[in-house]
Amino acid sequence: MPVSPPLTHPFDQAIALAAQDSHSFSGATSPAYWNMIGPFGGITAAIALNAVLQHSQLLGEPISLTVNYAGPVAEGPFTARARPARTNRSTQHWWVELVQTDANGDEQVSTTATVVTAARRPTWSASDAPMPDAAAPDTLARAVRPGKLAAWLARYEVRPLQGDIPQHWDGQASADSLSRWWLRDDPPRPLDFAALTAMADVFFPRVWLKRATRVPVGTVSMTVYFHADSAQLAASGSSHLLAEARAQAFRNGFFDQTGLLWNAQGMLLCSTHQIVYYKE
Amino acid sequence: MPVSPPLTHPFDQAIALAAQDSHSFSGATSPAYWNMIGPFGGITAAIALNAVLQHSQLLGEPISLTVNYAGPVAEGPFTARARPARTNRSTQHWWVELVQTDANGDEQVSTTATVVTAARRPTWSASDAPMPDAAAPDTLARAVRPGKLAAWLARYEVRPLQGDIPQHWDGQASADSLSRWWLRDDPPRPLDFAALTAMADVFFPRVWLKRATRVPVGTVSMTVYFHADSAQLAASGSSHLLAEARAQAFRNGFFDQTGLLWNAQGMLLCSTHQIVYYKE
Numbered sequence: 001m002p003v004s005p006p007l008t009h010p011f012d013q014a015i016a017l018a019a020q021d022s023h024s025f026s027g028a029t030s031p032a033y034w035n036m037i038g039p040f041g042g043i044t045a046a047i048a049l050n051a052v053l054q055h056s057q058l059l060g061e062p063i064s065l066t067v068n069y070a071g072p073v074a075e076g077p078f079t080a081r082a083r084p085a086r087t088n089r090s091t092q093h094w095w096v097e098l099v100q101t102d103a104n105g106d107e108q109v110s111t112t113a114t115v116v117t118a119a120r121r122p123t124w125s126a127s128d129a130p131m132p133d134a135a136a137p138d139t140l141a142r143a144v145r146p147g148k149l150a151a152w153l154a155r156y157e158v159r160p161l162q163g164d165i166p167q168h169w170d171g172q173a174s175a176d177s178l179s180r181w182w183l184r185d186d187p188p189r190p191l192d193f194a195a196l197t198a199m200a201d202v203f204f205p206r207v208w209l210k211r212a213t214r215v216p217v218g219t220v221s222m223t224v225y226f227h228a229d230s231a232q233l234a235a236s237g238s239s240h241l242l243a244e245a246r247a248q249a250f251r252n253g254f255f256d257q258t259g260l261l262w263n264a265q266g267m268l269l270c271s272t273h274q275i276v277y278y279k280e
Numbered sequence: 281m282p283v284s285p286p287l288t289h290p291f292d293q294a295i296a297l298a299a300q301d302s303h304s305f306s307g308a309t310s311p312a313y314w315n316m317i318g319p320f321g322g323i324t325a326a327i328a329l330n331a332v333l334q335h336s337q338l339l340g341e342p343i344s345l346t347v348n349y350a351g352p353v354a355e356g357p358f359t360a361r362a363r364p365a366r367t368n369r370s371t372q373h374w375w376v377e378l379v380q381t382d383a384n385g386d387e388q389v390s391t392t393a394t395v396v397t398a399a400r401r402p403t404w405s406a407s408d409a410p411m412p413d414a415a416a417p418d419t420l421a422r423a424v425r426p427g428k429l430a431a432w433l434a435r436y437e438v439r440p441l442q443g444d445i446p447q448h449w450d451g452q453a454s455a456d457s458l459s460r461w462w463l464r465d466d467p468p469r470p471l472d473f474a475a476l477t478a479m480a481d482v483f484f485p486r487v488w489l490k491r492a493t494r495v496p497v498g499t500v501s502m503t504v505y506f507h508a509d510s511a512q513l514a515a516s517g518s519s520h521l522l523a524e525a526r527a528q529a530f531r532n533g534f535f536d537q538t539g540l541l542w543n544a545q546g547m548l549l550c551s552t553h554q555i556v557y558y559k560e
Contacts, residue, residue: 063534064501064555066346068394070366070373085377086350086389091500091557093350093392095375097365109366112373114348114392116500116555120532123560126490128457129528177408210406220371220396221344223503225536225555227529248409248540249507249548252400254343256505256551258538260528268529271536273553275344275396275505277371280403 009189010155011198014043015050017080025051025080029073033152038073040152041219042201046194048096048113051082053193059092060119061230062193066223067096067113074100078110091118120229131266134161137182137240156202157186159240165204166212177206177247183261188238191263193226196233199241199261200224200272206247206257207278215280220254222274228267236263245272253277289469290435291478294323295330297360305331305360309353313432318353320432321499322481326474328376328393331362333473339372340399341510342473346503347376347393354380358390371398400509411546414441417462417520436482437466439520445484446492457486457527463541468518471543473506476513479521479541480504480552486527486537487558495560500534502554508547516543525552533557 014030033043045067052058078100086093098111137159145153145165163179183199205217228236245259259272294310313323325347332338358380366373378391417439425433425445443459463479485497508516525539539552 064348066394066501066503068344068373068396071368085392088351093348093389095392109373112365112375112394114346114394114501116348118500118533118557120534123531123533123558124491125529125531126453127529127531128486128490128526173406206408210408211404220398221346221394221503221505223346223501223553225501225534225553227531227534227536229532246408248551249405249407251403251405251407251507252509253398253403254400254505254507256507258551258553271528271538271553273503273505273538273551277398278403 009187011185011189011195015046015194017050017054019054020079022056023081023083025054026077027080028077029075031151033155035150035152040201041069041222042198043152044069044073044098044111045201045222046198047080048098048111049115049197050194051080051096052094052115052117055082057084058117059087060090060117062115062226063118064116064223064225065113065197066221067111068221069219070112071108071110073110091116127268129260129268131242131262132180132244134180134242140182155186157184158202163209166208169212169214171211171213174210174212177210178244179203179209180242180244182240183243184238184240190238191233191236192230193233196261196270197224199243200259200270202243203245203257203259205276205278206245207250207255210247210250215278217276217278219274219276222272224270224272226270228269232267233269236269239264241269289467291465291469291475295326295474297327297330297334299334300359302336303361303363305334306357307360308357309355311431313435315430315432320481321349321502322478323432324349324353324378324391325481325502326478327360328378328391329395329477330474331360331376332374332395332397335362337364338397339367340370340397342395342506343398344396344503344505345393345477346501347391348501349499350392351388351390353390371396407548409540409548411522411542412460412524414460414522420462435466437464438482443489446488449492449494451491451493454490454492457490458524459483459489460524462520463523464518464520470518471513471516472510473513476541476550477504479523480539480550482523483525483537483539485556485558486525487530487535490527490530495558497556497558499554499556502552504550504552506550508549512547513549516549519544521549
């Protein structure tokens, strides 16, 4: 009888799901990926994706994920539901939701998501987003991210090339909102779809960079388009990824952010977009 | 008793929904927005959004829309369902699906979507995506889009600045996949959320521009982030919008596209992203 390897990495523990019935899984929030008042959004996105990846009816591999942060996630257990809305010959469309039971015994939806999976076939391929020139990770200092502020910050090794989080919250507006850095799990972990999904949300809020003012923020919706298959992700190993993100507009309480993540060999692994609430 | 204005514009006819019950609406596909083997994807996205806009429980205005093209849409009637998954004090998260009954009497989901709506408040605002310099629309020729190929092409006035659809399908790869053009409804129509949503899907497939080869394609998922509120959209009137889109990666059957739409005054109205299937 095959024995599963022990779940030693905190990421694997954080996204672990136990099957309840054919469309439901149980999980629990992880202290290792806790943010200030709830889980790190990237881990929530990875859990939503994992509900599809663990589903017995899964066809193919992830192409697209949109996760909507609908309400607060309380510390403790949750249920993840994944259901195929439509299954075609080579593509499949999924509904996903994460729910918790509140103090009144009522079910509350904290997260909604849609996922598209597909069987990929080799075709003509090209990139219109080459990896920017970047000094090697080992020549750059690791960014200081006080894990006591938010535990999840300690779970990522970030080595900034430009656009690190402001060192002085002096309200001096920045000319642009571009951050570019090398990034990997801490401790290092072989790359897969769930880990890449979480990494797509590691960027601190662009409005903080733009304004050097730490206004309250919260991601509303995030999308990830996967350009790599599982073999290409596995081939990336636990090397650093080059990640960049920039905002496009900040207006009346919401800004958007668009980002790209390449592996160390320069292969674009995913593009990612999000819209974020900010106050003031 | 107030009288609704007649539905004279084909766009309004195409997205019209009649309430069935509190969460369901009936509609029908429109010949005016027909593509080659189904409706123009932009009109399907606008219908999904309209189901939320018409819902009696709607809170606020659209912030984010993700629409997934799950299966073919047949000519004829459909049902649009919209249901709030979670309603907070100032934001609301929606599930939307479009379904049809097939020849066996079974319900088939053709489209899934999630929508976030919110009450927007004035805040500090800025743009990191200024409108590019562009010659005025009346100095540019209208692109030739044979409406006999696909009826919806005649519903948009496109005046290209660069990256028009290839005039010669000679397989000569293009250096990039950027298209930039002025765009408006034909006949002109005052801008609103539904119309802007449809316009976000007017870009022809980037893989055609990149390869000058007309391979089969189909959008899998599209996201729109709205940066303008209804008053700002209304203030844009029926003037041309400047629209641009570019691909980032083409790999093994799927490419992504990222786009921006500004009004004639240079205000960024939305950013939009999609992932598209292509064959070969």
